[in-house]
Amino acid sequence: MALPKHTELHYRIWHYFYLTICGAVFFFLIAPLFVIFPLSFNAEEFLSFSDGMKRLDPDAFSLRWYKDMIYGTKNPWGLAAKNSFIIAIFATIGSVILGTVAALGLSSRHMPYKGIIMAVLISPMIVPLIISGVAIFFFMAKAGLAATHTGIVLAHIILGTPFVVITVTATLSGFDHSVTRAAASLGSNPVNTFMKITLPLILPGVISGGLFAFVTSFDEVVVVLFLAGLENTTIPIQMWTGLREQLSPTILAVATCLIILSTLILVTAELLRRRSERLRGINR
Amino acid sequence: MSSETKQILTTDGIPLEVSLKKAERRNKIKAFLLVAPLLFFLIITYVFPIGDMLMRSVDDKMVTEMLPKTFKAMETWDGKELPEEEVFEAFYLDFRKLVDEKREGKLSTQLNYTKNGFKSIIKKLRRKSKSFEEGNYKEQIMAVHKRWADVEYWKAIKRRAPAFTGQKYLKGMDMYKNENGDIVSVEEDRRIHRILWLRTLEIAFFVTLFCFLMAYPIAHLLATLPMKYSNLLMICVLLPFWTSLLVRTASWMILLQQQGVVNDFFVGIGLVADDARPEMMYNKTGTYVAMTQILLPFMVLPLYSVMKTISPSLMRAGKSLGGTPIVAFWKVYFPLTIPGIGAGCLLCFILAIGYYITPALVGGASGTLISNQIAFHMKSTLDWSFASAMGLMLLSGVLVIYWIYNKIVGIDNIKLG
Numbered sequence: 199m200a201l202p203k204h205t206e207l208h209y210r211i212w213h214y215f216y217l218t219i220c221g222a223v224f225f226f227l228i229a230p231l232f233v234i235f236p237l238s239f240n241a242e243e244f245l246s247f248s249d250g251m252k253r254l255d256p257d258a259f260s261l262r263w264y265k266d267m268i269y270g271t272k273n274p275w276g277l278a279a280k281n282s283f284i285i286a287i288f289a290t291i292g293s294v295i296l297g298t299v300a301a302l303g304l305s306s307r308h309m310p311y312k313g314i315i316m317a318v319l320i321s322p323m324i325v326p327l328i329i330s331g332v333a334i335f336f337f338m339a340k341a342g343l344a345a346t347h348t349g350i351v352l353a354h355i356i357l358g359t360p361f362v363v364i365t366v367t368a369t370l371s372g373f374d375h376s377v378t379r380a381a382a383s384l385g386s387n388p389v390n391t392f393m394k395i396t397l398p399l400i401l402p403g404v405i406s407g408g409l410f411a412f413v414t415s416f417d418e419v420v421v422v423l424f425l426a427g428l429e430n431t432t433i434p435i436q437m438w439t440g441l442r443e444q445l446s447p448t449i450l451a452v453a454t455c456l457i458i459l460s461t462l463i464l465v466t467a468e469l470l471r472r473r474s475e476r477l478r479g480i481n482r
Numbered sequence: 483m484s485s486e487t488k489q490i491l492t493t494d495g496i497p498l499e500v501s502l503k504k505a506e507r508r509n510k511i512k513a514f515l516l517v518a519p520l521l522f523f524l525i526i527t528y529v530f531p532i533g534d535m536l537m538r539s540v541d542d543k544m545v546t547e548m549l550p551k552t553f554k555a556m557e558t559w560d561g562k563e564l565p566e567e568e569v570f571e572a573f574y575l576d577f578r579k580l581v582d583e584k585r586e587g588k589l590s591t592q593l594n595y596t597k598n599g600f601k602s603i604i605k606k607l608r609r610k611s612k613s614f615e616e617g618n619y620k621e622q623i624m625a626v627h628k629r630w631a632d633v634e635y636w637k638a639i640k641r642r643a644p645a646f647t648g649q650k651y652l653k654g655m656d657m658y659k660n661e662n663g664d665i666v667s668v669e670e671d672r673r674i675h676r677i678l679w680l681r682t683l684e685i686a687f688f689v690t691l692f693c694f695l696m697a698y699p700i701a702h703l704l705a706t707l708p709m710k711y712s713n714l715l716m717i718c719v720l721l722p723f724w725t726s727l728l729v730r731t732a733s734w735m736i737l738l739q740q741q742g743v744v745n746d747f748f749v750g751i752g753l754v755a756d757d758a759r760p761e762m763m764y765n766k767t768g769t770y771v772a773m774t775q776i777l778l779p780f781m782v783l784p785l786y787s788v789m790k791t792i793s794p795s796l797m798r799a800g801k802s803l804g805g806t807p808i809v810a811f812w813k814v815y816f817p818l819t820i821p822g823i824g825a826g827c828l829l830c831f832i833l834a835i836g837y838y839i840t841p842a843l844v845g846g847a848s849g850t851l852i853s854n855q856i857a858f859h860m861k862s863t864l865d866w867s868f869a870s871a872m873g874l875m876l877l878s879g880v881l882v883i884y885w886i887y888n889k890i891v892g893i894d895n896i897k898l899g
Binding site for chain 2: 224297324442467
């Protein structure tokens with residue numbers, strides 16, 4: 199944002215002041231994440247930069263905490279990671295199927311009571327998690343699903359579907375329904391039309407909704423805290439316990455891995471969003 | 483329209499109007515059938531359980547399940563004089579059963595909430611009741627301790643009887659029904675819940691305000707910069723958005739500790755003395771800082787998507803018509819961004835008011851919110867009906883904001899990423 203040469207001095211000052219503020223806010227947003235990186239390689243057991251680290255002394259850095267994360271005795275991260283992935287994958291599949299089908303119905307112009315139904319479908323995203331947690335716990339306890347993987351997967355499907363519904367409805371809003379009519383007029387049945395015509399076109403929206411559902415499940419701790427037993431421990435639960443009891447650098451190693459994972463997800467989501475906009479002919 | 487229009491028939495000989503209506507109805511059913519699986523799934527697993535919370539909040543199942551016979555016998559008791567023998571007998575039978583199942587401790591905790599002094603007399607009753615003889619339980623129970631002969635304690639038990647009461651809601655507002663049935667506030671120094679409600683509102687309000695003040699300039703920058711720069715900067719907003727909440731909270735715990743990075747920095751530049759490091763965590767400051775950073779993307783994204791649609795020529799027009807940049811901004815640009823401000827602020831406020839994880843980790847005692855109190859009652863005191871009542875009070879507040887949000891922004895206009 200170069201300023202034109204004729205800009206007066208006080209506008210110049212104001213402009214740089216504005217840029218400084220923006221820079222500070224961006225720093226506030228992103229810097230906390232980058233503190234975790236170097237500290238997770240700390241050779242010592244402190245959670246602040248040691249003198250050696252400030253001097254960039256190679257001996258002050260080590261992979262000690264990563265080794266502890268993977269090989270550490272009686273450490274729960276392996277089981278937690280396995281559970282987290284299993285639960286998140288099944289919750290994502292469930293959310294994507296239920297959410298996409300519902301979004302197809304919702305974006306039909308014949309849908310009755312659209313407003314109120316949409317409000318119900320989105321509500322798990324709006325209602326405070328603690329309340330969802332209490333309600334879902336009451337249900338799962340009655341259904342005998344507390345402390346089971348099934349119960350947690352169902353809970354995460356509840357929490358994940360709003361994201362799928364929102365992203366897929368957004369994708370469908372730019373969808374040209376004449377192509378499905380064309381397919382129908384050429385003798386294709388509705389299922390075939392959906393698989394061959396509609397799905398490929400809305401796929402970016404479906405996948406990015408799925409990513410949201412995956413992250414929601416993978417990061418969810420409030421509801422799981424109510425539902426999980428010892429066997430169902432997940433990464434967020436382990437982090438929660440670790441952060442409450444004792445901040446150990448091993449948590450930072452795990453956190454670093456999670457940041458890398460979220461970076462990968464962010465890149466995928468961004469690429470998909472651009473592709474979807476291109477497909478729908480939105481040029482911004 | 484002319485009423486003499488000839489009725490148009492389809493090839494089957496059915497009037498067109500009827501045929502169209504039929505097709506319309508079929509389409510409606512088709513659309514509804516697509517939504518039905520998710521809708522019914524949510525109604526069963528989510529909407530009904532919230533209704534269940536409502537039932538629990540007005541009907542205290544904790545105690546009624548433990549003393550079913552007693553409450554049945556108490557139905558005919560007027561609650562003025564000491565109850566008759568049958569109540570004592572029913573209470574004895576319920577109590578024996580609880581002792582056999584080793585649940586009498588729970589009963590004493592629960593009754594102690596209603597009236598102080600139950601704990602010791604229930605312990606005593608457990609010891610003595612083993613050698614009770616059959617018949618005349620009234621005498622035997624009253625002999626255990628003089629409080630068992632005090633009608634006030636029996637009234638306290640009756641107050642937990644299965645009646646649809648709002649007493650849990652009153653408790654959530656630090657009020658209670660006294661012996662005469664008047665609703666009064668508890669003593670000044672025991673009004674913990676009112677403090678919590680006010681603090682929750684205060685923190686949610688200020689976090690929303692801080693988010694707005696920080697998000698507005700950067701959303702503007704993102705919307706006006708050329709694409710290649712703004713895409714890069716957008717990552718700074720989106721990466722925290724996609725990163726685990728616990729990771730972000732952990733990083734704030736590292737930064738804000740007394741021996742943490744921020745304090746080290748302050749000491750390093752000589753802002754504070756090494757032995758006078760300020761406490762920035764386990765209090766309100768920690769909650770404010772961490773929550774603002776965590777909710778900031780939820781404010782930036784709606785603002786950005788609105789600002790993106792505002793043509794830069796509008797500001798230029800304002801300036802060319804003689805307005806200073808400030809006037810042009812205030813009269814032209816700002817009013818156009820109000821929909822984005824409304825969306826962002828409402829979203830932030832809704833999220834902040836129900837926050838649980840971050841305040842629990844960095845808030846300490848003075849920075850926790852109403853959600854933390856709900857979790858405390860769910861897990862520690864096991865007073866689920868009270869937790870439900872408080873949860874529903876919070877929920878009704880959130881639903882009002884949700885309704886406003888829906889009116890102003892429309893839920894179908896929520897944008898993600």
